[in-house]
Amino acid sequence: MEHFLNQLFEAAKAAEIEACEAYIVERDSFGAMIAEGEVTEYKSNQTHGLGFRGIKNGRMGYSATEAFDEASIDQLVRGVCESAELCEDEDMEFLYDGAGEVPQMKLCIDEDDNIPASEKIELAKQLENCMKAYDSRIVKTNRNSIRTGRYRVRIVNSYGMDRTFTEDSYIMFGMAMAKDETSVSTGFYGVAGRTPDILQPEKIGTETARRAVSMLGARQVPSGQYRVVFENEAMADLLQTFCGIFSAENAQKGLSLLKGRQGEAVACAAVSIIDDPLLLDGLECRPFDAEGVPSCAHTVIEDGVFKTFLHNLKTAYKDGVQTTGNASKAGYASAVHVAPSNLYIKPAQKTADELLGIAGNGILITEVSGLHAGANPVSGDFSLLSKGFAFENGKIVHAVEQITVAGNFYDLLMNIREVGNDLVFPLGGIGSPSVFAGEMAISGS
Amino acid sequence: MLSQQAAAEVLNAALASGGEFAEIFLEDRRDNALVLQDNRIETVHSGRIHGAGIRVYVGLNAVYTYTNATDRDGLLRCARQAAAAVQEYRSLAGIKPFYVPQRENIHHIKLLPSAVAARKKAEVLRMANAAARDVSAEIAQVICSYKDSEQDVLICNSDGLFTTDRRVYTRLACQVVASSGMENQTATESPGAMMGYELFETHVDPEASARSAAETAIRMLHASQCPSGIMPVVIDNGFGGVIFHEACGHSLEATSVAFGMSEFCGKLGQQIAAPCVTAIDDGTLANEWGSENIDDEGTPTNKLVLIENGVLKNYMIDRLNGKRMGMAPTGSARRQSYAFAPTSRMRNTYIAPGNDADDEIISSMGDGLYAAKMGGGSVNPATGEFNFAVQEGYLVKDGKIAEPVRGASLIGKGADILMKIDRVGRNMKMAQGMCGSLSGSVPTNVGQPMIRVSGITVGGRA
Numbered sequence: 001m002e003h004f005l006n007q008l009f010e011a012a013k014a015a016e017i018e019a020c021e022a023y024i025v026e027r028d029s030f031g032a033m034i035a036e037g038e039v040t041e042y043k044s045n046q047t048h049g050l051g052f053r054g055i056k057n058g059r060m061g062y063s064a065t066e067a068f069d070e071a072s073i074d075q076l077v078r079g080v081c082e083s084a085e086l087c088e089d090e091d092m093e094f095l096y097d098g099a100g101e102v103p104q105m106k107l108c109i110d111e112d113d114n115i116p117a118s119e120k121i122e123l124a125k126q127l128e129n130c131m132k133a134y135d136s137r138i139v140k141t142n143r144n145s146i147r148t149g150r151y152r153v154r155i156v157n158s159y160g161m162d163r164t165f166t167e168d169s170y171i172m173f174g175m176a177m178a179k180d181e182t183s184v185s186t187g188f189y190g191v192a193g194r195t196p197d198i199l200q201p202e203k204i205g206t207e208t209a210r211r212a213v214s215m216l217g218a219r220q221v222p223s224g225q226y227r228v229v230f231e232n233e234a235m236a237d238l239l240q241t242f243c244g245i246f247s248a249e250n251a252q253k254g255l256s257l258l259k260g261r262q263g264e265a266v267a268c269a270a271v272s273i274i275d276d277p278l279l280l281d282g283l284e285c286r287p288f289d290a291e292g293v294p295s296c297a298h299t300v301i302e303d304g305v306f307k308t309f310l311h312n313l314k315t316a317y318k319d320g321v322q323t324t325g326n327a328s329k330a331g332y333a334s335a336v337h338v339a340p341s342n343l344y345i346k347p348a349q350k351t352a353d354e355l356l357g358i359a360g361n362g363i364l365i366t367e368v369s370g371l372h373a374g375a376n377p378v379s380g381d382f383s384l385l386s387k388g389f390a391f392e393n394g395k396i397v398h399a400v401e402q403i404t405v406a407g408n409f410y411d412l413l414m415n416i417r418e419v420g421n422d423l424v425f426p427l428g429g430i431g432s433p434s435v436f437a438g439e440m441a442i443s444g445s
Numbered sequence: 446m447l448s449q450q451a452a453a454e455v456l457n458a459a460l461a462s463g464g465e466f467a468e469i470f471l472e473d474r475r476d477n478a479l480v481l482q483d484n485r486i487e488t489v490h491s492g493r494i495h496g497a498g499i500r501v502y503v504g505l506n507a508v509y510t511y512t513n514a515t516d517r518d519g520l521l522r523c524a525r526q527a528a529a530a531v532q533e534y535r536s537l538a539g540i541k542p543f544y545v546p547q548r549e550n551i552h553h554i555k556l557l558p559s560a561v562a563a564r565k566k567a568e569v570l571r572m573a574n575a576a577a578r579d580v581s582a583e584i585a586q587v588i589c590s591y592k593d594s595e596q597d598v599l600i601c602n603s604d605g606l607f608t609t610d611r612r613v614y615t616r617l618a619c620q621v622v623a624s625s626g627m628e629n630q631t632a633t634e635s636p637g638a639m640m641g642y643e644l645f646e647t648h649v650d651p652e653a654s655a656r657s658a659a660e661t662a663i664r665m666l667h668a669s670q671c672p673s674g675i676m677p678v679v680i681d682n683g684f685g686g687v688i689f690h691e692a693c694g695h696s697l698e699a700t701s702v703a704f705g706m707s708e709f710c711g712k713l714g715q716q717i718a719a720p721c722v723t724a725i726d727d728g729t730l731a732n733e734w735g736s737e738n739i740d741d742e743g744t745p746t747n748k749l750v751l752i753e754n755g756v757l758k759n760y761m762i763d764r765l766n767g768k769r770m771g772m773a774p775t776g777s778a779r780r781q782s783y784a785f786a787p788t789s790r791m792r793n794t795y796i797a798p799g800n801d802a803d804d805e806i807i808s809s810m811g812d813g814l815y816a817a818k819m820g821g822g823s824v825n826p827a828t829g830e831f832n833f834a835v836q837e838g839y840l841v842k843d844g845k846i847a848e849p850v851r852g853a854s855l856i857g858k859g860a861d862i863l864m865k866i867d868r869v870g871r872n873m874k875m876a877q878g879m880c881g882s883l884s885g886s887v888p889t890n891v892g893q894p895m896i897r898v899s900g901i902t903v904g905g906r907a
C-alpha cells in the first residue's frame with residue numbers, strides 16, 4: 001500500500017496536480033442469515049477501495065479504484081485531470097492541512113473479533129427460537145441476521161496529513177410473521193453497536209415477535225384529521241429523510257427552505273436538534289470528518305431557533321464561517337458532500353405514554369414506509385404508508401394499518417406540541433424520542 | 446481475466462471440504478458520472494469496480510465470500526475461506542471440464558462510453574439544463590446527472606460452465622425544482638438503456654426529458670393538495686408500471702416465494718388478477734435497461750409470462766432457490782456487484798397491452814384520480830402491503846380530467862389491487878428504474894399501458 005501511494009503521489013505531481021489526497025477504506029466483515037433453522041446466507045469478505053482527489057488549476061477532480069495495480073495509477077491520475085479540467089464549479093476547493101487536535105475515541109475493541117462464525121450463527125438461531133417461543137401465532141421468521149465487521153478509514157494528502165481510525169460494528173435484526181384466523185402481520189426490529197454485548201437474541205427476538213403480534217387484527221380508520229403521536233423510531237425515520245434541510249450545501253443550491261433563516265424560530269420551542277459525532281449512542285461516531293477535520297458537537301436548532309447549517313470546508317468558506325466538521329463521503333469513491341453525524345432531537349421529560357395522555361384521542365404512528373418515494377426532501381412534503389395504534393383517552397384501543405399520514409416536515413417542526421424522553425438511534429446515526437405532532441391528515445377508508 | 450486452469454484450481458479449493466456446487470463471479474467495471482447543478486458541471490467522476498465472489502452450495506444454502514484480490518493467490522485465499530465455512534457439512538463433488546457456450550450477443554453497442562470524451566457527455570447535461578430552465582422563471586434549480594458503465598463479467602462453475610459477458614449502460618437523470626420562494630416542488634425524468642452514447646442520438650432527447658420534468662414540477666407547484674380516501678384511480682403508461690413492480694412483481698420473486706414469505710405462494714395456475722391482466726418479465730428485449738444476455742449465474746435470459754389473463758403462470762427463479770422450490774431457474778439471477786450473492790430479481794417487467802381505449806377508461810370512471818406520472822414505491826412481500834408516490838396527479842370529475850393535485854400516495858395490498866384492475870389500455874410504454882432488494886440495486890424496467898383500478902386508498906392532505 002505505501003508503495004502504491006508513493007507511486008500515485010509521484011504520478012500526480014508529474015501530471016501537475018497541485019495538491020492531492022487518497023481516502024482509503026478497508027473492510028473486514030461477516031454476515032449470516034437464518035430462516036427456519038437454516039443458514040440461508042453466509043457471507044464473509046475482506047475488501048478495500050481508494051478514492052483519489054486532487055486540485056488542478058483551482059478545480060477539484062475525482063477518481064477511484066478497487067484494484068491497486070499499475071493500470072489504476074494511470075487511471076486515477078488521468079481521471080482527476082480530466083475531471084478537474086471539465087469541472088466548472090467556481091467555489092474555492094480545499095484539502096485540509098491537518099490542523100487541530102483529533103479527539104480520542106474508542107470505536108473498536110482492542111483484540112481482533114474472536115467470536116467464531118459458528119457461535120455467531122448460533123446466536124442468530126437463538127434469535128429465531130426466541131421469536132417462536134414468544135407466541136404461537138408467530139408462524140414464520142425470515143432474514144434473521146447477524147453482521148459483524150471492522151472498518152478502517154485513512155486519509156493521506158500531499159500536505160502531510162495522515163489520519164486513520166478503526167471502527168467495529170455489530171448488528172442483529174430479525175423479521176417475524178404473525179398469523180391468526182383473519183390477518184397476517186410482520187414485525188421488524190434490530191439493534192446495532194460497536195461491541196459484541198449488543199448481540200442479545202432474547203431481547204431482540206422478543207421485541208421482533210411482540211411487534212408482529214401487536215399488529216394482528218389491525219384495520220383502517222376513516223380518513224380525516226387526527227392527533228398524531230410519532231413513536232421514537234418512526235420520528236427518527238422522518239428526521240433521517242429530511243435531515244438534508246440542515247445541510248449548507250443544499251441551502252447554497254436552493255434545496256433547503258431554511259436558507260437565510262438563521263436566528264429565526266423554525267420549530268416549536270420544545271424542539272432542540274443536535275449534531276454530535278462524539279456521542280457514543282449513535283452509529284455515526286468519528287474523531288474526524290471525511291476531510292480530516294477534528295469532530296465536535298453543534299446545536300442546529302436550540303429551543304426552536306435555527307442556529308447553524310452543517311458545513312464542510314467548501315460550504316463554510318462560501319458562507320464565511322468555520323466548518324462544522326460535517327464533510328461526508330457516501331463511500332470511498334464518492335465526492336465530498338455534507339451530512340450529519342449523530343443528529344437527534346434532544347429528549348425532554350415525558351414518557352411516550354404521557355404523550356398519549358396529553359393527546360387524548362388520536363393515532364400513534366409506530367412505522368412509516370416508502371420514505372424514498374412518499375417523502376420529498378426538497379419540498380418537505382410527505383404522504384407515507386403507516387402503521388400504528390388508535391388511542392382514546394390516552395389508552396391504546398386497536399392496531400391500525402393501511403393508512404397514510406401526510407404533511408410537510410417544515411410544518412411538522414412548528415406544530416410539535418411535546419417531545420418525549422425515549423431517545424433512540426434505530427440502526428444509524430439519526431435519533432429521536434417520541435413526539436406529539438398535533439393534528440395531521442390521515443387517509444384510510 | 447482468469448485462465449481456465451486457475452479457475453479450476455480455485456473451484457477445487459472452494460469444494461475442498463465438501464459442497465455440491467461452486468461458482469466464481471469475476472467483475473471489472475468502469476463507471477463514469479458527471480453532475481451538473483447550479484448551471485455548471487459540478488463533479489466529474491470515474492471509478493473502477495474490481496473484485497470476485499465465490500459461492501459454494503451446501504444443501505439448499507450457500508456460503509459466499511468475496512475479495513478485491515483477483516489474482517490466482519487472492520482467489521485461492523477467498524476460496525479457502527469459503528471452504529472453511531463448509532467444514533461441518535460433507536458431500537463431495539468434483540468439477541466438470543469447462544465448456545464455453547456459444548451464443549449471440551443480443552445487445553449491440555455502437556458507441557462505447559470509454560471511447561467518448563467526457564466533454565461530449567457534459568454537453569448532454571448542458572442541453573438538458575438549458576431546456577428545463579427555459580420552461581419557466583419559477584424553475585429554481587436543475588440537477589442533471591449522466592452515468593455510464595461498462596461491466597465485464599466472467600462466470601464459471603463446477604458444472605463446467607465458463608462464460609463471459611459485457612453489459613454497457615448509459616443513463617441521464619434530470620431533477621428539476623420549481624419554487625415560489627415559500628414552497629418547493631420537484632419532478633424527475635431518468636431515461637436510460639443498455640446502450641452506449643448512441644442513446645442520445647437515437648433514443649433519448651435530453652431536452653425533451655428535461656422539459657417534461659420541468660413542466661411537471663411547475664404544474665405541481667400550482668396544484669392544490671390531493672384529497673384522501675378510497676376512489677377509482679387511472680394510472681398512465683410508462684413509470685406507472687411501478688404499481689405492478691411493487692404490488693406484485695417482488696412477491697413473485699423466489700427470494701420471497703421459496704421461503705413461504707409471499708402472498709402468492711402455492712398459487713400457480715390460480716386466478717390472482719382480473720382476467721384483463723397479462724404480465725411479463727422479459728430479459729431479452731434488445732438494449733433495454735433491464736436486459737442481459739445471461740444472468741449473473743450465467744443462465745441465458747428469457748421471456749417469462751408471469752400472469753396470463755389473470756392466472757399465475759410463473760415465478761422468477763434463481764438457481765439456488767430453484768433447488769429449494771424444485772423448479773428450473775428462469776435466467777433471473779442478478780446482483781449489484783461481486784459483493785452480493787445473486788438472487789431472483791425482475792428484469793423488464795410490464796403489464797401487456799389490453800383492449801381498452803384511453804378515452805373510454807377515463808370518461809367511464811366517474812370521480813377519481815388520474816395519475817399521469819408515478820414516483821417510486823416499496824412493498825412488504827409477506828403481507829403484500831405496498832405504497833407509491835404520485836408525481837403528477839389530476840382529479841377526475843364526472844369522467845373528465847380536472848385540476849392538478851399534489852402530494853398523493855397510493856397504498857394497498859397487492860392481491861386486492863390485481864383483482865381490482867378493470868381496464869387495460871393498448872399503448873404499452875416502459876420506463877427505467879433502479880430496484881433494490883437482497884442482492885443490491887439493479888437496473889430494471891417497469892411498464893404498462895394505461896390501467897384503471899376500481900378502488901384504491903389515496904393518501905393526500907385535503
